Amino acid sequence: xxxxxxxxxxxxxxRPASFTEVSTHYCPGCTHGTAHRLIAEVLDEMMLKEKTIGxxxxxxxxxxxxxxxxxxxEAAHGRAPAMAxxxxxxxxxxxxxxxxxxxxxxxxxxxxxxxAAGRGxxxxxxxxxxxxxxxxxxxxxxxTLPGQKTTSSPLGRDVELQGYPLRMSxxxxxxxxxxxxxxxxxxxxxxxxKAKKAVRTAFETQVxxxxxxxxxxxxxxxxxxxxTPVESLQWVEDHxxxxxxxxxxxxxxxxxxxxx
Amino acid sequence: MTxxxxxxxxxxxxxxVRAGLEAYFGYPITPQTEILExxxxxxxxxxxxxxxxxxEVAAIxxxxxxxxxxxxxxxxxxxxxxxxxxxGISYIAGTEVPVVLINVMRGGPGLGNIAPAxxxxxxAVHGGGHGDFPRxxxxxxxxxxxxxxxxxxxxxxxxxxxxxxxxxxxxxxxMMEPAELPEMRPLLRKDWPWATNGxxxxxxxxxxxxxxxxxxxxxxxxxxxxxxxxxxxxxxxxKEYFIEDADFVVVGFGTAGRIALxxxxxxxxxxxxxxxLRPITVSPFPFAVLDxxxxxxxxxLVTEMNMGxxxxxxQLAVKGRAPVEFYGRTGGMxxxxxxxxxxxxxxxxxxxxxxxxxxxxxxxxMLAK
Numbered sequence: 001x002x003x004x005x006x007x008x009x010x011x012x013x014x015r016p017a018s019f020t021e022v023s024t025h026y027c028p029g030c031t032h033g034t035a036h037r038l039i040a041e042v043l044d045e046m047m048l049k050e051k052t053i054g055x056x057x058x059x060x061x062x063x064x065x066x067x068x069x070x071x072x073x074e075a076a077h078g079r080a081p082a083m084a085x086x087x088x089x090x091x092x093x094x095x096x097x098x099x100x101x102x103x104x105x106x107x108x109x110x111x112x113x114x115x116a117a118g119r120g121x122x123x124x125x126x127x128x129x130x131x132x133x134x135x136x137x138x139x140x141x142x143x144t145l146p147g148q149k150t151t152s153s154p155l156g157r158d159v160e161l162q163g164y165p166l167r168m169s170x171x172x173x174x175x176x177x178x179x180x181x182x183x184x185x186x187x188x189x190x191x192x193x194k195a196k197k198a199v200r201t202a203f204e205t206q207v208x209x210x211x212x213x214x215x216x217x218x219x220x221x222x223x224x225x226x227x228t229p230v231e232s233l234q235w236v237e238d239h240x241x242x243x244x245x246x247x248x249x250x251x252x253x254x255x256x257x258x259x260x
Numbered sequence: 261m262t263x264x265x266x267x268x269x270x271x272x273x274x275x276x277v278r279a280g281l282e283a284y285f286g287y288p289i290t291p292q293t294e295i296l297e298x299x300x301x302x303x304x305x306x307x308x309x310x311x312x313x314x315x316e317v318a319a320i321x322x323x324x325x326x327x328x329x330x331x332x333x334x335x336x337x338x339x340x341x342x343x344x345x346x347x348g349i350s351y352i353a354g355t356e357v358p359v360v361l362i363n364v365m366r367g368g369p370g371l372g373n374i375a376p377a378x379x380x381x382x383x384a385v386h387g388g389g390h391g392d393f394p395r396x397x398x399x400x401x402x403x404x405x406x407x408x409x410x411x412x413x414x415x416x417x418x419x420x421x422x423x424x425x426x427x428x429x430x431x432x433x434x435m436m437e438p439a440e441l442p443e444m445r446p447l448l449r450k451d452w453p454w455a456t457n458g459x460x461x462x463x464x465x466x467x468x469x470x471x472x473x474x475x476x477x478x479x480x481x482x483x484x485x486x487x488x489x490x491x492x493x494x495x496x497x498x499k500e501y502f503i504e505d506a507d508f509v510v511v512g513f514g515t516a517g518r519i520a521l522x523x524x525x526x527x528x529x530x531x532x533x534x535x536x537l538r539p540i541t542v543s544p545f546p547f548a549v550l551d552x553x554x555x556x557x558x559x560x561l562v563t564e565m566n567m568g569x570x571x572x573x574x575q576l577a578v579k580g581r582a583p584v585e586f587y588g589r590t591g592g593m594x595x596x597x598x599x600x601x602x603x604x605x606x607x608x609x610x611x612x613x614x615x616x617x618x619x620x621x622x623x624x625x626m627l628a629k
Binding site for chain 2: 050051052055056068070071073074075076079082084086087090091094114115
């Protein structure tokens with residue numbers, strides 16, 4: 001390769017400045033890396049790196065604080081929105097976001113997420129929904145699909161016994177305090193671009209003080225789903241999107257006026 | 261400043277404001293709700309943060325978040341609510357950030373009742389969340405002392421980067437007494453070298469209670485032990501009354517200690533050489549002074565509004581060198597001075613056993629009533 005070509009002005013892809021220079025611990029084919037990257041790119045674009053405090057969850061993304069070059073705290077399981085509330089209320093001019101999985105946000109942290117949205121806390125939540133508990137080895141989550149096999153629903157989720165998946169974005173969108181609530185997917189490049197725009201809009205919502213913002217990202221877990229990374233991407237499209245339709249569930253009038 | 265008639269809960273809340281409290285997160289629970297109510301009005305008018313959380317679980321995690329930014333932050337609750345905060349307290353301790361928590365204790369276990377009790381001593385002093393960590397626990401016996409200890413608790417929490425808990429009881433919280441509040445301190449937001457308040461012009465920081473490598477967790481735990489030994493060395497506080505020539509020593513904290521003082525005064529008038537030791541820090545516990553007293557006293561009477569929790573720490577200090585007796589009221593019952601006086605008189609006139617189980621003997625006396 002001609003070394004003359006390797007110049008900053010020719011770069012089409014590089015590590016965002018809001019990332020640290022370490023390798024992630026995520027499994028091959030997992031979309032956490034993609035979700036992280038979208039956040040880092042948005043923080044770069046909006047020049048928010050030095051103003052941002054992230055709140056990491058418990059779950060696969062428990063080590064998220066290692067990957068972002070911003071201040072970070074590590075919450076107890078499900079409590080990230082409460083911790084973010086504490087930070088944002090004393091430092092309202094900083095940018096505070098939580099990064100939470102489905103077990104963290106929709107199961108143990110249900111009260112904290114609903115009330116943070118209800119209060120209209122001016123924070124941003126990135127909700128990674130892959131329909132399973134990853135870190136503990138593939139148990140049923142509140143978002144596990146009907147019939148989906150997990151280690152704690154080995155015959156497939158039986159809705160008679162184990163209930164139905166929870167659609168968090170739809171629920172939270174009902175709250176007056178929510179300014180921006182959307183669901184996107186990370187299963188192909190077109191959807192990743194849309195997801196990026198949503199993450200940007202969510203942080204813009206916070207910068208403008210327009211209330212609670214959340215982007216739900218449909219994500220993969222090839223390891224615990226027991227299929228290949230490529231099959232996982234297809235599985236999101238074939239099985240998850242019918243249950244968790246993509247779309248904008250709440251875009252307040254003020255947020256609707258944001259032009260990126 | 262002048263003395264004013266003020267309710268314990270309001271006094272603690274206002275003392276916290278004047279000590280520089282920047283944020284409060286709490287949940288209503290009797291008998292401490294006046295703390296929350298006072299701050300609901302006071303903090304917003306000063307431009308400081310107040311949130312009524314959806315639960316004690318959320319409240320303590322909001323406190324955790326605010327503490328990570330380095331501001332003075334607190335919560336308050338009563339026994340069942342404090343139980344709900346235990347997870348958060350452990351995380352806060354493991355992250356080594358300063359937090360103040362007031363527990364206005366009530367009768368338990370379970371839902372119990374809303375009357376004064378001291379039955380969370382073990383939870384505060386010996387328990388209080390999973391894992392090993394230092395904790396400072398202060399026990400006020402009057403509204404004035406509750407004010408002074410609230411102010412001190414912020415300094416202590418910051419000095420040692422630990423949880424400082426005030427264990428008052430429903431009596432202290434609900435009682436009105438003449439007391440003097442401190443002057444309003446100007447807000448002093450310190451730029452702590454550990455605070456996560458945005459990495460503006462500095463390398464980013466992480467605050468966490470996770471040490472995924474066991475060797476690193478061991479290092480952190482040993483650091484916390486070192487902190488604890490410093491606390492033990494520097495922060496033991498207690499009050500002695502009529503101790504110099506005492507043959508018998510009553511030991512009681514908070515309200516039980518205060519009631520015992522009335523009994524001790526009456527016993528002195530009757531010629532019984534009895535004194536009172538009232539621990540103000542129940543953690544760190546005043547082991548050294550008890551150790552010294554154990555070498556010369558003829559007997560100890562531990563009096564508590566529980567079934568003998570601090571009793572075990574007194575026994576640990578006395579090490580079998582003198583008889584240790586116990587008198588408690590429990591379940592939200594408060595002893596009268598006359599009950600404790602009778603116990604003092606009994607000790608002064610009967611031969612005491614070095615080996616009898618003081619709790620069993622107390623139970624038998626209670627059931628015989």
